Amino acid sequence: MLVLEQLKFFAKTDRIALVNREETLSYRELDARSNAFAAWLLNTFGADRSPVVICGDKETDLLCCLFGALKSGRAYVPIDSVVPEGRAGQIIGDVKPRVVVDFTGRVPDCGAVVLSPADLAPLLGGSAAPISRQYWVGDAGPAYILFTSGSTGRPKGVPITAGNLDAFCRGLLPYYPADGGVVLHQVSYSFDVSGCAVYAGISRGMTLFTVDHAMTGNLQELFAALGESGLTLWVSTPSFGELCAQSRGFSQELLPRLRQFLFCGEVLPHTLCDTLAERFPAARILNTYGPTEATVLVTADEITEEMRRDSRTIPIGRAIDGVTLQLERDGAEVTGEEQPGELLILGPTVGPGYFGRPDLTEKAFFTDPTTGLRGYRTGDLCYQRNGLYYYCGRADNQLKLNGYRIELEDVEENLQKLPNIRRAAVVPVRDGDGKVQYLAAFLLLREEDGLTPLKRAIALKKQAAAYLPAYMIPRKMTAVESFPLNVNGKIDRKALAASLEGTP
Secondary structure (H helix, E strand, C coil): CHHHHHHHHHCCCCCEEEEECCEEEEHHHHHHHHHHHHHHHHHHHCCCCCCEEEEECCCHHHHHHHHHHHHCCCCEEEEECCCCHHHHHHHHHHHCCCEEEECCCCCCCCCCEEECHHHHHHHHHCCCCCCCHHHCCCCCCEEEEEEECCCCCCCEEEEEEHHHHHHHHHHHHHHCCCCCCEEEECCCCCCHHHHHHHHHHHHCCCEEEECCHHHHCCHHHHHHHHHCCCCCEEEECHHHHHHHHCCCCCCCCCCCCCCEEEECCCCCCHHHHHHHHHHCCCCEEEEEECCHHHCCCCEEEECCHHHHHCCCCCCCEEECCCCEEEEEECCEECCCCCCCEEEEEECCCCCCCCCCCHHHHHHHEEECCCCCCEEEEEEEEEEEECCEEEEEEECCCEEEECCEEEEHHHHHHHHCCCCCEEEEEEEEEECCCCCEEEEEEEEEECCCCCCCHHHHHHHHHHHHCCCCCHHHCCCEEEECCCCCECCCCCECHHHHHHCCCCCC
Protein backbone atom coordinates (compact mmCIF):
# COMPACT_ATOMS: atom_id res chain seq x y z
CA MET A 1 0.00 0.00 0.00
CA LEU A 2 1.58 3.24 -1.20
CA VAL A 3 0.83 5.38 1.84
CA LEU A 4 2.25 2.77 4.24
CA GLU A 5 5.39 2.44 2.12
CA GLN A 6 5.83 6.20 2.17
CA LEU A 7 5.16 6.40 5.92
CA LYS A 8 7.89 3.82 6.45
CA PHE A 9 10.26 5.81 4.22
CA PHE A 10 9.66 9.18 5.89
CA ALA A 11 9.88 7.58 9.36
CA LYS A 12 13.66 7.57 8.83
CA THR A 13 13.61 11.38 8.95
CA ASP A 14 12.69 13.99 11.53
CA ARG A 15 9.78 15.32 9.48
CA ILE A 16 6.64 16.36 11.30
CA ALA A 17 3.61 14.36 10.18
CA LEU A 18 0.90 16.14 12.19
CA VAL A 19 0.38 19.38 14.06
CA ASN A 20 -2.65 19.35 16.35
CA ARG A 21 -2.85 22.52 18.42
CA GLU A 22 0.07 22.29 20.88
CA GLU A 23 0.86 18.67 19.95
CA THR A 24 3.14 17.47 17.18
CA LEU A 25 3.67 13.99 15.83
CA SER A 26 6.74 13.11 13.79
CA TYR A 27 6.73 10.53 11.02
CA ARG A 28 8.97 8.38 13.23
CA GLU A 29 6.44 8.58 16.08
CA LEU A 30 3.49 7.98 13.76
CA ASP A 31 5.18 4.88 12.37
CA ALA A 32 6.12 3.56 15.82
CA ARG A 33 2.74 4.21 17.46
CA SER A 34 0.81 2.73 14.54
CA ASN A 35 3.11 -0.33 14.67
CA ALA A 36 2.26 -0.71 18.36
CA PHE A 37 -1.47 -0.55 17.69
CA ALA A 38 -1.20 -2.99 14.79
CA ALA A 39 0.77 -5.41 16.97
CA TRP A 40 -1.89 -5.22 19.69
CA LEU A 41 -4.65 -5.93 17.16
CA LEU A 42 -2.77 -8.90 15.71
CA ASN A 43 -1.89 -10.32 19.13
CA THR A 44 -5.40 -9.81 20.54
CA PHE A 45 -7.61 -10.83 17.61
CA GLY A 46 -5.33 -13.01 15.52
CA ALA A 47 -6.73 -13.86 12.11
CA ASP A 48 -10.03 -12.07 12.77
CA ARG A 49 -9.92 -9.11 10.38
CA SER A 50 -13.13 -7.38 11.52
CA PRO A 51 -13.11 -3.62 10.86
CA VAL A 52 -11.95 -1.25 13.59
CA VAL A 53 -14.42 1.52 14.42
CA ILE A 54 -12.81 4.85 15.37
CA CYS A 55 -15.01 7.53 16.96
CA GLY A 56 -13.59 11.02 17.32
CA ASP A 57 -12.72 14.37 15.80
CA LYS A 58 -9.07 15.19 15.11
CA GLU A 59 -7.32 13.68 18.13
CA THR A 60 -3.60 13.13 17.52
CA ASP A 61 -3.69 9.40 18.25
CA LEU A 62 -6.62 8.89 15.90
CA LEU A 63 -4.17 8.98 12.98
CA CYS A 64 -2.00 6.37 14.72
CA CYS A 65 -4.98 4.05 15.14
CA LEU A 66 -6.01 4.56 11.53
CA PHE A 67 -2.63 3.50 10.16
CA GLY A 68 -2.33 0.78 12.78
CA ALA A 69 -5.55 -0.78 11.55
CA LEU A 70 -4.25 -0.75 7.96
CA LYS A 71 -0.93 -2.30 9.01
CA SER A 72 -2.79 -5.13 10.74
CA GLY A 73 -4.87 -5.91 7.65
CA ARG A 74 -8.07 -4.34 8.94
CA ALA A 75 -10.36 -1.67 7.55
CA TYR A 76 -11.24 1.25 9.77
CA VAL A 77 -14.66 2.85 10.07
CA PRO A 78 -14.52 6.52 11.14
CA ILE A 79 -17.47 8.01 13.02
CA ASP A 80 -17.27 11.74 13.63
CA SER A 81 -17.72 13.04 17.15
CA VAL A 82 -20.73 15.16 16.14
CA VAL A 83 -22.72 12.21 14.76
CA PRO A 84 -25.75 11.52 17.02
CA GLU A 85 -25.42 8.51 19.28
CA GLY A 86 -28.34 6.75 17.62
CA ARG A 87 -26.80 7.02 14.18
CA ALA A 88 -23.39 5.98 15.51
CA GLY A 89 -25.08 2.97 17.09
CA GLN A 90 -26.62 2.00 13.74
CA ILE A 91 -23.21 2.07 12.09
CA ILE A 92 -21.58 0.04 14.86
CA GLY A 93 -24.48 -2.43 14.72
CA ASP A 94 -24.02 -2.89 10.97
CA VAL A 95 -20.23 -3.27 11.15
CA LYS A 96 -20.15 -5.55 14.22
CA PRO A 97 -16.56 -4.67 15.15
CA ARG A 98 -14.42 -6.51 17.68
CA VAL A 99 -12.85 -3.24 18.84
CA VAL A 100 -14.00 0.38 18.98
CA VAL A 101 -11.58 3.24 19.62
CA ASP A 102 -13.62 5.89 21.39
CA PHE A 103 -12.30 9.43 21.78
CA THR A 104 -15.82 10.74 22.50
CA GLY A 105 -16.84 8.85 25.64
CA ARG A 106 -20.26 8.29 24.06
CA VAL A 107 -20.01 4.79 22.62
CA PRO A 108 -22.64 2.54 24.24
CA ASP A 109 -22.14 -1.07 25.23
CA CYS A 110 -21.94 -2.86 21.89
CA GLY A 111 -20.27 -6.18 22.65
CA ALA A 112 -16.88 -4.96 21.38
CA VAL A 113 -13.72 -3.98 23.22
CA VAL A 114 -14.01 -0.22 23.67
CA LEU A 115 -10.70 1.62 24.04
CA SER A 116 -10.69 5.05 25.67
CA PRO A 117 -7.74 7.48 25.37
CA ALA A 118 -6.54 6.21 28.76
CA ASP A 119 -6.63 2.64 27.44
CA LEU A 120 -4.76 3.64 24.29
CA ALA A 121 -1.88 5.40 26.04
CA PRO A 122 0.01 2.25 27.16
CA LEU A 123 -0.84 0.41 23.93
CA LEU A 124 0.51 3.09 21.61
CA GLY A 125 3.45 3.91 23.85
CA GLY A 126 4.72 0.36 23.91
CA SER A 127 7.54 -0.87 21.72
CA ALA A 128 6.79 -2.96 18.65
CA ALA A 129 8.84 -4.22 15.76
CA PRO A 130 7.91 -2.99 12.28
CA ILE A 131 4.84 -4.81 11.00
CA SER A 132 5.63 -7.12 8.11
CA ARG A 133 3.99 -6.27 4.79
CA GLN A 134 2.33 -9.67 4.81
CA TYR A 135 -0.07 -8.35 7.45
CA TRP A 136 -0.90 -5.07 5.68
CA VAL A 137 -4.22 -4.58 3.94
CA GLY A 138 -3.91 -6.21 0.51
CA ASP A 139 -4.88 -4.52 -2.73
CA ALA A 140 -8.31 -6.16 -2.77
CA GLY A 141 -8.92 -5.75 0.96
CA PRO A 142 -11.05 -2.91 2.31
CA ALA A 143 -8.98 -0.06 3.77
CA TYR A 144 -11.92 1.93 5.11
CA ILE A 145 -15.70 1.94 5.12
CA LEU A 146 -17.42 5.31 5.05
CA PHE A 147 -21.09 5.57 5.92
CA THR A 148 -23.08 8.09 3.92
CA SER A 149 -26.73 9.08 3.82
CA GLY A 150 -29.06 6.24 2.77
CA SER A 151 -32.54 6.40 1.25
CA THR A 152 -34.02 4.01 3.86
CA GLY A 153 -33.19 6.27 6.79
CA ARG A 154 -30.16 4.16 7.67
CA PRO A 155 -26.57 5.13 6.84
CA LYS A 156 -25.11 3.30 3.83
CA GLY A 157 -21.58 1.85 3.97
CA VAL A 158 -19.09 2.37 1.14
CA PRO A 159 -15.93 0.23 1.39
CA ILE A 160 -12.80 1.37 -0.44
CA THR A 161 -9.91 -1.01 -1.01
CA ALA A 162 -6.18 -0.44 -0.64
CA GLY A 163 -5.89 -0.83 -4.41
CA ASN A 164 -8.52 1.88 -4.90
CA LEU A 165 -6.55 4.21 -2.64
CA ASP A 166 -3.28 3.52 -4.44
CA ALA A 167 -4.96 4.36 -7.77
CA PHE A 168 -6.40 7.56 -6.26
CA CYS A 169 -2.97 8.64 -5.00
CA ARG A 170 -1.30 7.88 -8.34
CA GLY A 171 -3.86 10.05 -10.08
CA LEU A 172 -3.77 12.96 -7.62
CA LEU A 173 -0.10 13.19 -6.63
CA PRO A 174 0.99 14.82 -9.92
CA TYR A 175 -0.99 17.85 -8.70
CA TYR A 176 0.90 17.91 -5.37
CA PRO A 177 4.27 19.49 -4.64
CA ALA A 178 7.14 17.02 -4.72
CA ASP A 179 9.00 18.66 -1.84
CA GLY A 180 6.51 18.20 0.98
CA GLY A 181 5.02 21.23 2.68
CA VAL A 182 2.05 21.77 5.00
CA VAL A 183 -1.48 20.66 4.05
CA LEU A 184 -4.72 21.72 5.73
CA HIS A 185 -6.28 18.83 7.65
CA GLN A 186 -9.75 20.24 8.35
CA VAL A 187 -12.09 17.77 6.63
CA SER A 188 -13.65 15.12 8.87
CA TYR A 189 -12.19 11.62 8.69
CA SER A 190 -15.73 10.39 7.99
CA PHE A 191 -15.82 12.49 4.79
CA ASP A 192 -13.72 11.02 1.98
CA VAL A 193 -12.19 14.37 0.98
CA SER A 194 -9.99 13.96 4.08
CA GLY A 195 -8.02 11.48 1.96
CA CYS A 196 -6.48 14.42 0.11
CA ALA A 197 -4.59 15.20 3.32
CA VAL A 198 -4.30 11.79 4.98
CA TYR A 199 -3.35 9.66 1.96
CA ALA A 200 -1.97 12.06 -0.63
CA GLY A 201 -0.40 14.33 1.99
CA ILE A 202 1.36 11.56 3.92
CA SER A 203 2.47 9.97 0.64
CA ARG A 204 4.26 13.23 -0.18
CA GLY A 205 5.80 13.58 3.27
CA MET A 206 3.70 16.64 4.10
CA THR A 207 2.74 17.96 7.52
CA LEU A 208 -0.97 17.73 8.27
CA PHE A 209 -2.06 20.94 9.98
CA THR A 210 -5.12 20.07 12.03
CA VAL A 211 -8.25 22.19 12.33
CA ASP A 212 -10.82 20.57 14.63
CA HIS A 213 -14.53 21.28 15.11
CA ALA A 214 -13.97 23.78 17.91
CA MET A 215 -11.52 25.77 15.83
CA THR A 216 -13.81 25.72 12.81
CA GLY A 217 -16.52 27.34 14.93
CA ASN A 218 -14.24 30.14 16.13
CA LEU A 219 -12.85 32.18 13.24
CA GLN A 220 -10.68 34.32 15.49
CA GLU A 221 -8.94 31.24 16.88
CA LEU A 222 -8.82 29.66 13.42
CA PHE A 223 -7.15 32.65 11.78
CA ALA A 224 -4.64 32.94 14.61
CA ALA A 225 -3.71 29.29 14.11
CA LEU A 226 -3.56 29.60 10.32
CA GLY A 227 -1.22 32.54 10.67
CA GLU A 228 1.28 30.28 12.44
CA SER A 229 0.70 27.22 10.25
CA GLY A 230 3.09 27.74 7.34
CA LEU A 231 0.34 26.27 5.14
CA THR A 232 1.32 25.53 1.53
CA LEU A 233 -1.68 23.47 0.34
CA TRP A 234 -5.30 24.21 1.19
CA VAL A 235 -7.77 21.28 1.03
CA SER A 236 -11.45 21.84 1.82
CA THR A 237 -14.94 22.06 0.48
CA PRO A 238 -15.85 25.33 -1.23
CA SER A 239 -18.23 26.11 1.65
CA PHE A 240 -15.39 26.17 4.16
CA GLY A 241 -13.41 28.32 1.80
CA GLU A 242 -16.34 30.73 1.53
CA LEU A 243 -16.68 30.83 5.32
CA CYS A 244 -13.06 31.94 5.65
CA ALA A 245 -13.27 34.31 2.69
CA GLN A 246 -16.02 36.30 4.43
CA SER A 247 -13.19 37.95 6.35
CA ARG A 248 -10.90 40.34 4.51
CA GLY A 249 -8.12 38.99 6.67
CA PHE A 250 -8.18 35.76 4.68
CA SER A 251 -5.43 36.65 2.21
CA GLN A 252 -1.85 36.01 1.13
CA GLU A 253 -0.70 38.12 4.06
CA LEU A 254 -2.22 35.56 6.45
CA LEU A 255 -0.87 32.57 4.49
CA PRO A 256 2.26 33.82 2.70
CA ARG A 257 3.50 30.30 1.78
CA LEU A 258 0.21 29.06 0.34
CA ARG A 259 0.66 27.92 -3.25
CA GLN A 260 -2.48 25.94 -4.05
CA PHE A 261 -6.15 25.57 -3.15
CA LEU A 262 -7.75 22.18 -3.76
CA PHE A 263 -11.53 22.08 -3.56
CA CYS A 264 -13.71 18.99 -3.59
CA GLY A 265 -17.11 17.82 -2.40
CA GLU A 266 -19.50 20.35 -3.95
CA VAL A 267 -19.94 22.97 -6.64
CA LEU A 268 -17.18 25.59 -6.74
CA PRO A 269 -18.74 29.04 -7.33
CA HIS A 270 -17.28 31.74 -9.54
CA THR A 271 -17.44 34.26 -6.71
CA LEU A 272 -15.10 32.25 -4.50
CA CYS A 273 -12.64 31.72 -7.36
CA ASP A 274 -12.60 35.45 -8.07
CA THR A 275 -12.07 36.33 -4.41
CA LEU A 276 -9.21 33.87 -4.00
CA ALA A 277 -7.55 34.92 -7.24
CA GLU A 278 -7.56 38.52 -6.00
CA ARG A 279 -6.36 37.82 -2.45
CA PHE A 280 -3.93 34.97 -3.18
CA PRO A 281 -2.17 35.96 -6.42
CA ALA A 282 0.64 33.46 -5.77
CA ALA A 283 -1.70 30.46 -5.34
CA ARG A 284 -3.39 28.43 -8.02
CA ILE A 285 -6.93 27.07 -7.62
CA LEU A 286 -7.62 23.41 -8.33
CA ASN A 287 -11.17 22.14 -8.70
CA THR A 288 -11.92 18.44 -8.42
CA TYR A 289 -14.88 16.07 -8.41
CA GLY A 290 -15.59 12.56 -7.27
CA PRO A 291 -18.11 10.37 -5.42
CA THR A 292 -17.23 8.32 -2.36
CA GLU A 293 -17.84 5.14 -4.37
CA ALA A 294 -14.95 5.97 -6.72
CA THR A 295 -12.41 6.98 -4.02
CA VAL A 296 -12.50 10.67 -3.21
CA LEU A 297 -12.02 12.28 -6.63
CA VAL A 298 -11.68 11.32 -10.29
CA THR A 299 -11.22 14.71 -12.00
CA ALA A 300 -8.99 17.71 -11.42
CA ASP A 301 -7.88 20.84 -13.21
CA GLU A 302 -6.45 24.25 -12.48
CA ILE A 303 -8.99 27.05 -12.75
CA THR A 304 -7.65 29.66 -15.13
CA GLU A 305 -8.68 33.28 -15.53
CA GLU A 306 -10.42 32.29 -18.76
CA MET A 307 -12.54 29.75 -16.87
CA ARG A 308 -13.38 32.33 -14.23
CA ARG A 309 -14.50 34.81 -16.87
CA ASP A 310 -16.60 32.21 -18.69
CA SER A 311 -20.33 32.41 -17.99
CA ARG A 312 -20.45 28.63 -17.65
CA THR A 313 -20.16 26.97 -14.29
CA ILE A 314 -16.63 26.30 -13.09
CA PRO A 315 -15.54 23.00 -14.70
CA ILE A 316 -14.94 19.99 -12.47
CA GLY A 317 -11.81 19.16 -14.45
CA ARG A 318 -10.36 16.35 -16.51
CA ALA A 319 -10.08 12.67 -15.66
CA ILE A 320 -7.04 11.92 -13.48
CA ASP A 321 -4.57 9.28 -14.67
CA GLY A 322 -6.05 5.80 -14.75
CA VAL A 323 -9.69 6.93 -14.78
CA THR A 324 -12.03 6.65 -17.75
CA LEU A 325 -15.18 8.79 -17.88
CA GLN A 326 -18.24 8.22 -20.04
CA LEU A 327 -21.55 10.01 -20.46
CA GLU A 328 -24.71 8.01 -21.04
CA ARG A 329 -28.28 8.94 -21.84
CA ASP A 330 -31.17 6.50 -22.35
CA GLY A 331 -28.75 3.58 -22.37
CA ALA A 332 -26.54 4.99 -25.13
CA GLU A 333 -23.15 6.68 -24.86
CA VAL A 334 -23.11 10.44 -25.37
CA THR A 335 -20.16 11.40 -27.57
CA GLY A 336 -21.00 14.92 -28.71
CA GLU A 337 -19.63 17.96 -26.91
CA GLU A 338 -21.92 19.92 -24.60
CA GLN A 339 -24.48 17.10 -24.63
CA PRO A 340 -25.49 16.21 -21.06
CA GLY A 341 -25.70 12.69 -19.76
CA GLU A 342 -25.19 10.63 -16.64
CA LEU A 343 -21.52 10.39 -15.71
CA LEU A 344 -20.10 6.87 -15.55
CA ILE A 345 -16.71 6.26 -13.92
CA LEU A 346 -14.54 3.31 -14.94
CA GLY A 347 -11.17 2.24 -13.63
CA PRO A 348 -9.18 1.16 -10.58
CA THR A 349 -10.56 3.84 -8.24
CA VAL A 350 -14.09 2.38 -8.42
CA GLY A 351 -14.87 0.55 -5.18
CA PRO A 352 -16.34 -2.93 -4.75
CA GLY A 353 -19.89 -1.81 -3.91
CA TYR A 354 -22.00 -1.17 -0.82
CA PHE A 355 -21.33 -2.80 2.52
CA GLY A 356 -23.78 -5.65 3.02
CA ARG A 357 -26.10 -4.36 0.28
CA PRO A 358 -25.74 -6.50 -2.87
CA ASP A 359 -29.07 -5.11 -4.14
CA LEU A 360 -27.77 -1.54 -4.16
CA THR A 361 -24.40 -2.67 -5.51
CA GLU A 362 -26.03 -4.34 -8.50
CA LYS A 363 -27.93 -1.17 -9.39
CA ALA A 364 -25.00 1.23 -9.31
CA PHE A 365 -21.85 -0.81 -10.05
CA PHE A 366 -20.96 -2.84 -13.13
CA THR A 367 -18.12 -4.39 -15.08
CA ASP A 368 -17.62 -3.07 -18.59
CA PRO A 369 -17.89 -6.06 -20.97
CA THR A 370 -15.42 -4.57 -23.47
CA THR A 371 -12.59 -3.40 -21.22
CA GLY A 372 -13.27 -5.44 -18.10
CA LEU A 373 -13.01 -2.25 -16.03
CA ARG A 374 -15.02 -1.79 -12.85
CA GLY A 375 -17.65 0.93 -13.33
CA TYR A 376 -19.95 3.11 -11.26
CA ARG A 377 -23.07 5.03 -12.30
CA THR A 378 -22.86 8.33 -10.44
CA GLY A 379 -26.38 9.69 -10.97
CA ASP A 380 -24.67 13.02 -11.72
CA LEU A 381 -25.47 14.84 -14.95
CA CYS A 382 -22.48 16.32 -16.77
CA TYR A 383 -21.33 17.41 -20.19
CA GLN A 384 -17.85 17.76 -21.64
CA ARG A 385 -16.23 20.44 -23.74
CA ASN A 386 -12.64 20.36 -24.98
CA GLY A 387 -11.87 17.52 -22.59
CA LEU A 388 -13.20 19.39 -19.56
CA TYR A 389 -16.23 18.11 -17.67
CA TYR A 390 -18.97 20.36 -16.33
CA TYR A 391 -21.42 19.34 -13.61
CA CYS A 392 -25.14 19.91 -14.30
CA GLY A 393 -26.80 18.50 -11.17
CA ARG A 394 -28.22 15.29 -9.78
CA ALA A 395 -30.44 12.94 -11.71
CA ASP A 396 -32.28 11.97 -8.52
CA ASN A 397 -33.01 13.27 -5.05
CA GLN A 398 -29.45 13.02 -3.81
CA LEU A 399 -27.59 16.28 -3.35
CA LYS A 400 -24.59 17.88 -1.69
CA LEU A 401 -24.79 20.53 1.00
CA ASN A 402 -21.66 22.09 2.49
CA GLY A 403 -19.64 19.24 1.02
CA TYR A 404 -21.78 16.47 2.54
CA ARG A 405 -23.77 14.11 0.40
CA ILE A 406 -27.38 13.83 1.50
CA GLU A 407 -30.35 11.83 0.33
CA LEU A 408 -33.58 13.65 1.00
CA GLU A 409 -35.40 10.42 1.78
CA ASP A 410 -32.91 9.81 4.59
CA VAL A 411 -33.75 13.16 6.19
CA GLU A 412 -37.49 12.58 5.77
CA GLU A 413 -37.31 9.09 7.23
CA ASN A 414 -35.60 10.36 10.37
CA LEU A 415 -37.85 13.40 10.78
CA GLN A 416 -40.79 11.03 10.75
CA LYS A 417 -39.34 9.40 13.86
CA LEU A 418 -40.11 12.53 15.87
CA PRO A 419 -43.03 12.13 18.30
CA ASN A 420 -45.55 14.48 16.66
CA ILE A 421 -44.59 14.14 12.99
CA ARG A 422 -46.85 12.10 10.75
CA ARG A 423 -45.20 12.84 7.42
CA ALA A 424 -42.25 14.90 6.24
CA ALA A 425 -41.25 16.27 2.85
CA VAL A 426 -37.86 17.90 2.45
CA VAL A 427 -36.79 20.13 -0.43
CA PRO A 428 -33.49 21.88 -1.16
CA VAL A 429 -33.47 25.67 -1.35
CA ARG A 430 -31.09 26.94 -4.02
CA ASP A 431 -29.56 30.28 -4.88
CA GLY A 432 -29.64 31.92 -8.30
CA ASP A 433 -26.74 29.75 -9.49
CA GLY A 434 -28.49 26.55 -8.47
CA LYS A 435 -26.29 25.83 -5.48
CA VAL A 436 -28.06 24.28 -2.50
CA GLN A 437 -28.14 26.79 0.35
CA TYR A 438 -30.12 24.80 2.91
CA LEU A 439 -32.92 22.27 3.40
CA ALA A 440 -36.53 23.09 4.15
CA ALA A 441 -38.91 20.58 5.72
CA PHE A 442 -42.70 20.58 5.38
CA LEU A 443 -44.36 18.58 8.13
CA LEU A 444 -47.74 17.06 8.81
CA LEU A 445 -48.32 17.04 12.58
CA ARG A 446 -50.04 14.20 14.34
CA GLU A 447 -51.91 16.71 16.51
CA GLU A 448 -51.91 20.44 17.14
CA ASP A 449 -49.12 21.43 19.51
CA GLY A 450 -50.22 24.98 20.34
CA LEU A 451 -46.74 26.37 19.55
CA THR A 452 -45.85 29.37 17.45
CA PRO A 453 -43.98 28.53 14.20
CA LEU A 454 -40.71 29.76 15.70
CA LYS A 455 -41.01 27.79 18.95
CA ARG A 456 -42.11 24.71 17.02
CA ALA A 457 -39.11 24.91 14.70
CA ILE A 458 -36.73 25.28 17.64
CA ALA A 459 -38.26 22.29 19.42
CA LEU A 460 -38.20 20.11 16.31
CA LYS A 461 -34.57 20.90 15.56
CA LYS A 462 -33.60 19.87 19.08
CA GLN A 463 -35.53 16.61 18.68
CA ALA A 464 -34.02 15.98 15.24
CA ALA A 465 -30.49 16.22 16.67
CA ALA A 466 -31.05 12.80 18.23
CA TYR A 467 -31.36 11.22 14.80
CA LEU A 468 -29.48 13.42 12.33
CA PRO A 469 -26.08 15.12 12.23
CA ALA A 470 -26.27 18.91 12.21
CA TYR A 471 -25.61 19.26 8.48
CA MET A 472 -28.72 17.17 7.68
CA ILE A 473 -31.18 19.07 9.89
CA PRO A 474 -33.37 21.39 7.77
CA ARG A 475 -32.98 25.09 8.45
CA LYS A 476 -36.71 25.71 7.93
CA MET A 477 -39.42 23.60 9.59
CA THR A 478 -42.93 24.41 8.38
CA ALA A 479 -46.13 22.70 9.53
CA VAL A 480 -48.73 22.17 6.78
CA GLU A 481 -52.30 20.90 6.80
CA SER A 482 -51.80 18.88 3.61
CA PHE A 483 -49.28 18.33 0.81
CA PRO A 484 -49.89 19.43 -2.79
CA LEU A 485 -49.95 16.44 -5.14
CA ASN A 486 -48.83 16.16 -8.75
CA VAL A 487 -50.60 14.31 -11.56
CA ASN A 488 -49.05 11.04 -10.44
CA GLY A 489 -50.51 11.40 -6.96
CA LYS A 490 -47.10 12.08 -5.44
CA ILE A 491 -46.10 15.00 -3.26
CA ASP A 492 -45.42 17.95 -5.55
CA ARG A 493 -42.00 18.99 -4.35
CA LYS A 494 -41.68 21.67 -6.99
CA ALA A 495 -44.77 23.36 -5.57
CA LEU A 496 -43.33 23.13 -2.07
CA ALA A 497 -40.06 24.68 -3.21
CA ALA A 498 -41.95 27.41 -5.08
CA SER A 499 -43.80 28.34 -1.89
CA LEU A 500 -40.46 29.30 -0.38
CA GLU A 501 -39.47 31.73 -3.11
CA GLY A 502 -38.68 35.12 -1.72
CA THR A 503 -38.24 33.90 1.84
CA PRO A 504 -34.84 34.32 3.54
